[in-house]
Amino acid sequence: MRDKLPQNLEPHSFVPPHWTTHHREVWVGESSDSGSGLGTASASALAxxxxxxxxxxxxxxLQPNPRLQDERAISGLRLVGSWSQLFLPPQGGSFGRGTNLQGDCDAELILFLNCFTNFEDQERHRGEILKEIRTQxxxxxQDPVSGLRLTFPEQNTPGALQVQLVSAVPETWVNVSLLPAFDALGADTKxxxxxxTALFNSGGHDGQHAACFAELRRNFVNTRPVAAQNQEQPGPSLPPAYALELLTIFAWEQxxxxxxxxxxxxLRTVLGLVQQYQDLCVYWTDNYGTEDxxxxxxxxxxxxxxxxxxxxPADPTxxxxxxxxxxxxxxxxxxxxxxxxxxxxxxPVPPWDVLPALLHQTPARDLDKFISRFLQPNHHFLAQVNKAVNTICSFLRENCFRNSPIKVLKVVKGGSSAKGTALRGRSDADIVVFLSCFTQFTEQGNKRAEIISEIQAQLEACQQEQQFEVKFEISKWENPRVLSFSLTSQTMLDHSVDFDVLPAFDALGEAPGCRPEKGKDRSRQAQGPYHCAGEFSTCFTELQRDFIVSRPTKLKSLIRLVKYWYRQGHKMPKGKGSLPPQHGLELLTVYAWEQGGQDPQFGMAEGFRTVLELITQYRQLRIYWTVNYSTEDExxxxFLRQQLQKPRSRPAWSPDSGWDLLAKEAEDCMSALCCTDRDGTAIRPWPVRVRAWGDQGGCSFPTPGQVTKALF
Structure with a gap:
């Protein structure tokens, strides 16, 4: 093997060395500063x-050289690195990815040698190669000019030769790990x-041949403006800090x-993910995917x-x-x-909204587990939200209008928390307050802004007495429909809760479970000057709530899953227009279940796949229920006929053309693991038919109680 080893090694060219035979070398880590290191000292002060x-x-x-690392976002990884150095011994490999710390003096050099023709060759002959390199x-x-001294420390890294370059004046050092490897990639960048396939056939596992993919690993981090300290070698039992590097990239991307x-x-997002380590499932398909x-x-x-x-991301083993x-x-x-x-x-600074595992990378059979572990709120969280909601409801009933002729008729909890479809970590609540000053729909539109100002003033005056603090969100509308604010309390809450308080006309009176007799007024008043889609929907909050509350528990879990997928779509870069209202997705999910058999213990993957399929066919959707209103009243x-005559590409309550964006997201998700069976075939949706009733000029009506396909 000697004739294939490096020859004519000169001392000044050791970093990087000059080889005269066929090979190539790749630096994956080096420090730009030398010294005893500031990372651990800085970490002790980070808190x-x-x-x-x-x-x-x-x-x-933490930043070693601004000239080399001028991307601000890379600093995030160093911050995590400074914390992790309290528990993880420094080991090199970070300079090549631009994530090294001040005083991080370790480096790695991968030597791709032509004596290795496959992974098996590398495993068979690497020991012999390492001995030969050490001997040479x-x-x-020799280095009489710089006075650099070469030593061999204790060898504790399998498959590598560890050397140390020591300078006497000033006394500094650089630890270098030399790793001979098979050139599996050649000139390919992907x-x-x-x-x-060759890697799997070789029996390689647990990163046994990770050095062969060093360039992919380096490029993966370098193409992202985010960082985490790379410490390749774990401590006695701790995970490598390279895991924190990847975890930080994952947190930033999501x-x-x-x-x-x-x-x-x-920083807080990464710390939160570390605490959820038992649920972490993180991987990328930049270099390998599921097609092969x-x-x-x-x-x-x-x-x-x-x-x-x-x-x-480079080595799936x-x-x-x-x-x-x-x-x-x-x-x-x-x-x-x-x-x-x-x-x-x-x-506390709010973390980013990141789960320890991704929906589209979750196997279809694990969707129920995904919902229960990540989406279902726990009892403590629900108790905290309910405590905040009860505080505001009590304020509205007892304090808000006590010196006013206006009476609070009732206060109704709305939104997902009232329906039983809230997502974990979403501490928001809707409260609808029905007032005596609204005797018809138009009065709600005319007096709403005045009432909202009064509620805000009373909240500001009452917060000291009630030992809570409120921060209001300034509305951009001249006649706002809602008062938005966050509530914080040092004595009763662990975190702030966001509220939307909506004043409304009591259209249903004392019998919300009955068919609304005033629905006739609603359709007439809808033509008034304040009308837009859903303008008076708050008046029917109880009906909307009860429509969902009565459904099976598993259907509410499917609604949670669809809502989570929908909110992830909001994070994607979009063109013009916005996504359609979330409430529409709730109703679409109920419709899919009703038409798919109404089994209370359905397959979650089939239900999710069905909803996504319906979204891709949004132009044909015509859905409405006659539970609370029907066509018997003239x-x-x-009014319903007018709604059904509208184009399907722009359903009622969806003034923006965001359905095409949502349909594209749905199409992509249908090919992901969450919608794919074990054998790689697509999960079959429920047999829900999508067809139009009538044509654009008019439509035939179904009998009362039948679900048709006209969205809102």
Whole structure:
């Protein structure tokens, strides 16, 4: 093998060395600064740094060389790195990805040698190659000019030769790991599926051949303006800090994707994910996907393994999340309570909305588990929201209009929390207050702004007495429909709760369960000067709530899943227009279940797939229910006919042309793992027919009680 090894090694060219035979070398890590390191010292002070000063802290204490790393977002990874260094011993590999810290003096050099023709060759001959490299370095190293001394520390990294370059004046060092590897990629920037097939056939597992994919790993991080410290080697039982690097990229991609993000929010998001390590399932398909059968089989096998699962984006055999996370999780929880994660008023900085696993990467059979673990609110969270809601409801009943001739007829809880379809972590509540000053629909439109101003003034006056604090959202509308504010309390709440309070006309009176006799008035008043789609829908909050509350528990879980998917769509870059109202997706889900058999214990993947299918056919949708109104009344019948004559591409209550955007998202999701069976075939939707009733000029009506296809 000697004739294939590096020859003529010169001391000044050691970093990087000059080889005269066929090979190529890739630096995946090097520090730009030398010294004893500031990372650990800085990490001990991180907790006391105010959240607003984190950027300055990174610049002063963590960033090694602004000339080399001028992307602000990369700083986020160093921040996580400074925290992790309290528990993870520094080891190189971060400079190549632009995520190294001050004083991080370790480096890696991957040597792709032509003596390895496949993965098996590398495994068979690597030990012999490493011995030969060490022999040549020991016998040929000379550097009388710079005074650099070459030593061999304790060898504790399998498959690598560790050397240390020491300078006497000043006393500094650089640790270098040399890793000989098979050149699996060659000149390709993206591996062909055959590369991974060969990797699987070689028996490689747990990142055994990770060095062969070093360039992909480096490029994966370098193309993203986000970072986390890369510490390739784990401590005695801890996961590698490279797992934190990937976790930080995942958090930024799913929660922000903005180059100018809030550093404290980013840090708190990563700390939250660390505490949810038992649910982590993170992987990318930049270099490998599910199209190739061998890759798909392997990936599905990985997804069946216990969590945490954080797959290396270059090597699908390497779960970098292995190790003991308990200590990291405990310290992450402690750091969340410190100054670095607090806003100026000492309230916690809100994290980004990121779950520890992605919906579209969840196998179809695991959707029920996904909902229960990530979407279903826990009892403590619901109790907190209910406590806040009861506080505001009591205020509206007892304090708001006590010195006014206006009487509060009733206060009704609306929105998803009242329907039983709230998502975990979504601490928002709708409250509709029915007032005696509204005797008809038009009065609600005329006097609404005045009433909202009065409620705001009373809330501001009452907050000291009630020991809560409110922050109002300024409405951009001249005649606002809603008073939006957040409520915070040091004595009764762990977090703030967002409220929408809506004053309304009591159209139903004392019998909300009955068919509304005033529906006739609603259709007439809808032609008034304040009319727009859904203008007076708040008057029927109880009917909307009861329509969902009466449904089976599993159907409400499907609604949660559809709402979560819908909200993820809001994070995607969009063109002109906005997505249609979320309430429309709730009704579409109910319709799919009704037409799909009304089984209370249905298959979640089939239900989800059916809703997505209906969304892609939005131009044909005509859905309405005659539970509360029918065509028997002449006025209502005429109004419904007008609604049904509208084009399907612009359904009622959806003034923006966002359905095409939503349909594209649905089409993409239908080909993802969450809608795919174990054998790779698409999950079959329920047999729900979509067809138009009549034509654009008119439509035939179904009998009362029958569900037809006209959305809103």
């Amino acid at each position: 006391q740094v105010p959240a607003r000063e984190l950027d300055r802290f990174i610049q002063d204490h 370095l020991a016998s040929r190293w 591996p062909q599926p055959q590369v991974y 929660g922000c994707k903005n180059h100018s993000f809030n550093m404290a929010q980013g 059968p061998a890759l798909r089989t392997h990936l599905l096998g990985q997804l069946r393994k216990p969590r945490p699962l954080i797959l290396d 390497w779960n970098v999340g292995q190790g003991s996370w308990e200590l990291l999780a405990q310290n992450a929880a402690a750091l969340e309570t410190q100054a670095c994660c607090m806003s100026g008023d000492r309230t 006025t209502i019948g005429d």
